[in-house]
Amino acid sequence: MAINKSTYKDYVVTHVYERLQKGELNPGDQVLESHLATELGLSRAPIREALQQLVGDGLLTYKPQIGNFVAALSPKEIIDAYVTRGLLEGFAVAEALEDFIEEDLEDLEDYCLLMEKHARRGKQKELIEIGTEFHQLLFNKSNNIQLIEYTQRLSHKLHLLFYKHWASLYTPEEIRDRHQELVCVLRSKERPLVEQALREHYNETGQKVARLYEDNEEGE
Amino acid sequence: MAINKSTYKDYVVTHVYERLQKGELNPGDQVLESHLATELGLSRAPIREALQQLVGDGLLTYKPQIGNFVAALSPKEIIDAYVTRGLLEGFAVAEALEDFIEEDLEDLEDYCLLMEKHARRGKQKELIEIGTEFHQLLFNKSNNIQLIEYTQRLSHKLHLLFYKHWASLYTPEEIRDRHQELVCVLRSKERPLVEQALREHYNETGQKVARLYEDNEEGE
């Protein structure tokens, strides 16, 4: 696990991340403070702080006097989140368009091939890791702190809530082509094209993920 | 103020908002838990929860083992925040372009005139109120929950940190014209134009606000 920098809060946050990734916590589940407290050998204070941070990140929803629950996004909310992600990343990349040098683009192309390879071999974990790094390379070129913060948050939220589906959405060829096309558009250095391409990249994925959750209607 | 729904946390948050609006809390100031606790007659627990939420909203910055401070944005960060605001609101409006009916546009034009009037008479509070409502009308037409959440948050942050300058940035005529132009572009129903107009609307303001903070270099 990560180094225990200063407080227990980050440790608890990390722990919940892992529980989410392992699928031990699923959308709609209640996250009990006392349970986490005994599990980690802490009091409820640092647990509560960690949960509050997770609520701020959108991973949990908080109902006063009742508790915290793993976010259960409706199909519409899933699409909304992905659309917003596309908007943010598209703009971030467009703003930093001039900073992408040939070397960066070649690295990105390498990632495309790597993703295809991992997808073919069913190495889901590696596939997702490379995919995440691909997009991090993109929006981290921006030097707009505010923009990066929001993009990072949203990226994190989508990652933890939906990463488990990512390997089943596209065929290995599609994965490669979709990302390869982004690199091509980047090469063109045409700002509007870049923004549009990234928006559609995420719109498409959002639609697909949302379709997986079509039945579960838990509106309020 | 809003109804005190259930817990003290929201009460504390509201209290800090008011302190910020009254100028009793300024960028860089440390926000002491114990001070707030005695001031409100509460223990530190609900205070800490409220402060954490404010950190999540970007109004405070948190330094482990040291404390919470009112966010002191550098000029660059101010510009970044406004640019991001323009991006979000521009997209939100563009997405809901078809939902703006003539009546909405006329309401918006009324607001333009009202803003000019209040500005002329030095009614700062009313001016800001109408200005906020103007932009709320814009982005609240969107039905993208995720987008609205981020826009709302950022709007709130900028409001509390910089609203005090808003009346001194533009002349009454400029205020009217700037917003009138937004309505005109809205009328054109041209998506790219609308996005671009709102981006520039906020870019301009961001530049102006940032200039006010050019001296205060408090890097870390």
Place this chain on the structure above:
DNA sequence: CGAATGTCGAATGTCGACATCTGCGGAGAA
């Protein structure tokens, strides 16, 4: 006299206990 160091006060981090509220389940009456 200036700089490094020891010590003290204060603020945050954490804890365990109590107060309050929610939801469930059983007992009793129509």
Place this chain on the structure above:
DNA sequence: TTCTCCGCAGATGTCGACATTCGACATTCG
């Protein structure tokens, strides 16, 4: 039998106290 009401766990909300860490002042040595 079924509906209603009451009371009981168990969860969150809040509190006061202790532990730990940071910053500043005072002291001491070069």
